[in-house]
Amino acid sequence: MAVAQVRDVAALAGVSPATVSNALNHPAKVSPATLARIQSAIDELGYIRNDAARQLRAGTNRAIGMIVLDIANPFFTDVARGVEDVLIVDQRPLILGNSSQEPRRETNYLDLFEQQRMNGVLITPVANVLDRLRRLRDRGTSVVLVDRMTGAKEFSSVAIDDTMGGRIATEHLLATGRRRIAFIGGPANLTQVSDRLSAARAAVEAHGSGEITFVETEAMNAGAGRIGVEQLLALPAAQRPDAVFAANDLVALGVLQALTLRGIKVPDDIAIVGYDDIDFASSAAIPLSSVRQPAQTMGSTAASLLLDVIADPATSTVQHITLKPELVVRRSTEG
Amino acid sequence: MAVAQVRDVAALAGVSPATVSNALNHPAKVSPATLARIQSAIDELGYIRNDAARQLRAGTNRAIGMIVLDIANPFFTDVARGVEDVLIVDQRPLILGNSSQEPRRETNYLDLFEQQRMNGVLITPVANVLDRLRRLRDRGTSVVLVDRMTGAKEFSSVAIDDTMGGRIATEHLLATGRRRIAFIGGPANLTQVSDRLSAARAAVEAHGSGEITFVETEAMNAGAGRIGVEQLLALPAAQRPDAVFAANDLVALGVLQALTLRGIKVPDDIAIVGYDDIDFASSAAIPLSSVRQPAQTMGSTAASLLLDVIADPATSTVQHITLKPELVVRRSTEG
DNA sequence: CTGAAAGCGCTTACAG
DNA sequence: CTGAAAGCGCTTACAG
Numbered sequence: 001m002a003v004a005q006v007r008d009v010a011a012l013a014g015v016s017p018a019t020v021s022n023a024l025n026h027p028a029k030v031s032p033a034t035l036a037r038i039q040s041a042i043d044e045l046g047y048i049r050n051d052a053a054r055q056l057r058a059g060t061n062r063a064i065g066m067i068v069l070d071i072a073n074p075f076f077t078d079v080a081r082g083v084e085d086v087l088i089v090d091q092r093p094l095i096l097g098n099s100s101q102e103p104r105r106e107t108n109y110l111d112l113f114e115q116q117r118m119n120g121v122l123i124t125p126v127a128n129v130l131d132r133l134r135r136l137r138d139r140g141t142s143v144v145l146v147d148r149m150t151g152a153k154e155f156s157s158v159a160i161d162d163t164m165g166g167r168i169a170t171e172h173l174l175a176t177g178r179r180r181i182a183f184i185g186g187p188a189n190l191t192q193v194s195d196r197l198s199a200a201r202a203a204v205e206a207h208g209s210g211e212i213t214f215v216e217t218e219a220m221n222a223g224a225g226r227i228g229v230e231q232l233l234a235l236p237a238a239q240r241p242d243a244v245f246a247a248n249d250l251v252a253l254g255v256l257q258a259l260t261l262r263g264i265k266v267p268d269d270i271a272i273v274g275y276d277d278i279d280f281a282s283s284a285a286i287p288l289s290s291v292r293q294p295a296q297t298m299g300s301t302a303a304s305l306l307l308d309v310i311a312d313p314a315t316s317t318v319q320h321i322t323l324k325p326e327l328v329v330r331r332s333t334e335g
Numbered sequence: 336m337a338v339a340q341v342r343d344v345a346a347l348a349g350v351s352p353a354t355v356s357n358a359l360n361h362p363a364k365v366s367p368a369t370l371a372r373i374q375s376a377i378d379e380l381g382y383i384r385n386d387a388a389r390q391l392r393a394g395t396n397r398a399i400g401m402i403v404l405d406i407a408n409p410f411f412t413d414v415a416r417g418v419e420d421v422l423i424v425d426q427r428p429l430i431l432g433n434s435s436q437e438p439r440r441e442t443n444y445l446d447l448f449e450q451q452r453m454n455g456v457l458i459t460p461v462a463n464v465l466d467r468l469r470r471l472r473d474r475g476t477s478v479v480l481v482d483r484m485t486g487a488k489e490f491s492s493v494a495i496d497d498t499m500g501g502r503i504a505t506e507h508l509l510a511t512g513r514r515r516i517a518f519i520g521g522p523a524n525l526t527q528v529s530d531r532l533s534a535a536r537a538a539v540e541a542h543g544s545g546e547i548t549f550v551e552t553e554a555m556n557a558g559a560g561r562i563g564v565e566q567l568l569a570l571p572a573a574q575r576p577d578a579v580f581a582a583n584d585l586v587a588l589g590v591l592q593a594l595t596l597r598g599i600k601v602p603d604d605i606a607i608v609g610y611d612d613i614d615f616a617s618s619a620a621i622p623l624s625s626v627r628q629p630a631q632t633m634g635s636t637a638a639s640l641l642l643d644v645i646a647d648p649a650t651s652t653v654q655h656i657t658l659k660p661e662l663v664v665r666r667s668t669e670g
Numbered sequence: 671c672t673g674a675a676a677g678c679g680c681t682t683a684c685a686g
Numbered sequence: 687c688t689g690a691a692a693g694c695g696c697t698t699a700c701a702g
Contacts, residue, residue, distance in 0.1 A: 003474055005679065005680085006680065006681095007679085013534070015688075015689085016688065016689045017680080017681090017689085017690095018682085018687075018688075018689055018690080019679075019688055019689070020583055020687085021680070021681050021682085022681090022687090022688085024681095025681075029687070029688090030687070030688085031687055031688090034687080034688085046470065047336075048446070048449045048450055048474075049679090049680080050388075050391070050450065050452065050679055050680070051387075051447075051450035051451045051452070051680095052387045052388075052390035052391040052451070052452065052678085052679080052680090053387075053391050053678070053679035053680035053681085053694090054450075054679080054680055054681075055387035055680090055694090056387040056388050056391050056678090056679085056680075056681095056693095056694050056695065056696085057679080057680045057681045057682075057693075057694050058680085058681060058682085058694085059681095059694070061387070063447075071406075071412045071415065071416070072409070072412055072413070074407070074409070077406045077412065078407070078408055080406065080433070081406070081407065084433065084435075091443075093432075093443075093444075093447045094432075095430050095431075096430075096431040096433075097414075097428075097429075097431075098415070098419065098431075100419075105423075106427075108430075110384070110396075110428075112386075112428045114383045115383055115384055115385065115386035115389075115619075116386045116387070117385065117386070117387065119353070135381065139338050139383075149448065191679090204440075222614060222618075253615070253618045256618065257618055270671070274586070279557060280588070280615040280618070282592070283557075283588045283591065283592055283615070283620055284618050284619065284620060285534050285618055285619060285620055285621075285622065286620075287620065327679090339696070340695060340696085341696065341697095350672075350673085351673045351674075352673085352695090352696080352697090353672075353673055353674080353675095353697075353698085354671085354672055354673070354694070356697050356698085357671090357672085357697090359697095360697075364671070364672090365671070365672085366671055366672090369671080369672085384680065384695090384696080385694090385695055385696070386696095387694085387695080387696090388678090388694070388695035388696040388697085389695080389696055389697075390678090390696090391677095391678050391679065391680085391694090391695085391696075391697095392677075392678050392695080392696050392697045392698075393678085393696085393697060393698085394678070464692085
């Protein structure tokens with residue numbers, strides 16, 4: 001015999017397939033004695049339900065899909081762990097997709113999730129995928145935005161206040177006497193980058209002195225930080241910054257490596273403040289000051305929100321939750 | 336109308352559902368003119384195939400499931416990226432599950448993958464799941480082991496030589512004059528841990544002097560490293576080690592933090608060698624010497640192997656590929 | 671190259 | 687509490 005099916009289990013237990021299905025999906029409807037017989041038949045045959053058939057008939061897929069921006073960034077794996085913590089209680093599988101910030105890969109995963117008729121999708125979007133998300137929702141897949149594009153008021157979202165983060169980082173640099181601040185990050189069209197940058201500029205303006213130089217990068221990893229430093233060092237000495245505000249910690253670590261390699265002292269010559277406060281920030285060569293983001297909390301909050309929407313798509317109200325970052329001061333800015 | 340289906344597309348294009356299906360799955364069988372009409376009908380209706388129905392009928396799921404041991408460890412996300420690189424060429428979705436080293440979670444994902452009748456599974460096992468893997472294989476899901484339990488000769492596998500890694504790390508410590516080496520990692524039943532530890536002991540024996548103290552931890556993260564240091568410091572001063580061989584870099588970073596906090600100088604008082612050479616090892620407070628593992632290569636190799644097995648489960652031969660680690664010397668051991 | 675018919679394995683009302 | 691029947695949406699031989 002090939003793989004055991006419902007009918008085999010039913011035959012062995014001496015019941016109908018419908019009763020086996022009820023035992024699996026609505027055990028309260030089945031008498032304990034029957035339940036027990038079915039269970040031993042399942043064990044004996046090693047029966048494993050065919051999920052495709054279940055999904056097709058039931059019209060729903062309990063799994064939750066999550067599209068993560070960059071799996072190489074511990075910040076996002078922390079978010080994912082927060083999500084897992086919540087979903088595991090509900091016994092829902094989490095399907096992780098990594099867009100690597102590439103719109104094409106993001107679209108591929110959206111296609112997949114749409115084809116699979118998932119119950120819910122969590123996404124930190126790369127490209128403008130609002131139309132796709134609307135279509136998903138119209139087809140019965142609930143959507144919650146994580147950490148980005150929360151301007152889309154029609155979807156619930158969880159984010160962390162980037163304006164506040166940009167401000168407190170910049171105020172800290174100004175308060176410790178820095179004036180020529182290079183902001184390294186990109187691309188500029190990411191709201192994270194633009195919000196943090198705008199807030200930095202606003203803080204400088206409010207302070208009345210200082211200036212922000214924007215060094216745009218193509219990505220947000222250590223390599224981008226190293227390239228950013230190259231650009232800074234190409235500037236005339238008089239314009240060289242006395243501080244770097246890196247748009248995330250990976251960039252900050254790259255900046256730190258490149259500066260150290262050139263013999264430029266951190267924080268004496270140039271201070272560095274990072275963003276995210278990933279675990280590795282505190283164990284860096286020069287421990288990094290950083291804007292701590294509650295990543296895991298963001299993940300668990302987003303997952304809870306999503307489960308609410310799934311439970312009641314019609315009446316659940318759209319919610320936008322904004323969490324607060326906080327500054328963690330370490331050696332990289334204590335000059 | 337609800338969501339568009341094959342029959343809607345067929346009606347709009349003026350063909351039968353069978354022809355639409357052929358257009359989607361075997362375009363060569365359909366005339367170009369019909370293909371074009373079907374395509375515009377698909378676009379107009381926003382048709383998205385129902386994957387559950389496709390899977391049920393076709394009896395196969397192109398997706399590949401991967402069970403990762405610890406998504407918080409950059410080593411494993413590097414492996415996953417290697418896998419993605421290969422699968423993307425084949426346009427196969429990668430479904431990532433994170434076991435977090437918990438047997439229960441591992442089993443949950445195996446259940447899920449089995450229910451979904453996946454084409455293939457890549458796994459770095461936590462518990463002894465050989466029986467489960469055999470059953471998967473017997474049901475038509477190809478399996479390749481990644482980085483663990485390669486003693487299971489019946490499944491193809493890719494691993495990195497842990498005996499060699501343990502040896503070169505220990506020989507390096509001995510060559511730089513260290514004699515009392517604490518090996519921190521665990522649990523002891525992980526083959527990685529036991530292989531590296533045995534190799535360390537063998538290297539000490541071959542050298543003729545020195546000793547290995549095994550400090551077993553419950554996990555392999557920074558917290559475990561910090562706890563390991565507590566235990567070391569509880570030892571009488573005369574037995575205090577002059578070197579730590581950490582079973583991975585996360586443990587090593589925890590060890591470094593805890594030692595630094597106590598005012599113990601690295602490498603002067605105690606040298607540290609880590610394992611994996613994750614990106615963060617080189618940017619640590621004291622840059623870490625580490626045994627570099629070709630993580631991404633392991634991932635891409637495993638994925639290629641898996642695709643081979645899937646392409647021809649009957650005749651493809653079982654292969655065991657072992658990659659070589661290499662020692663990267665940095666400041667943490669240059670006393 | 672195209673279509674009518676059957677069926678993948680399950681679950682869902684419904685009747686009893 | 688249990689079962690007979692229908693059908694979820696697609697693809698697969700097969701006939702034409």
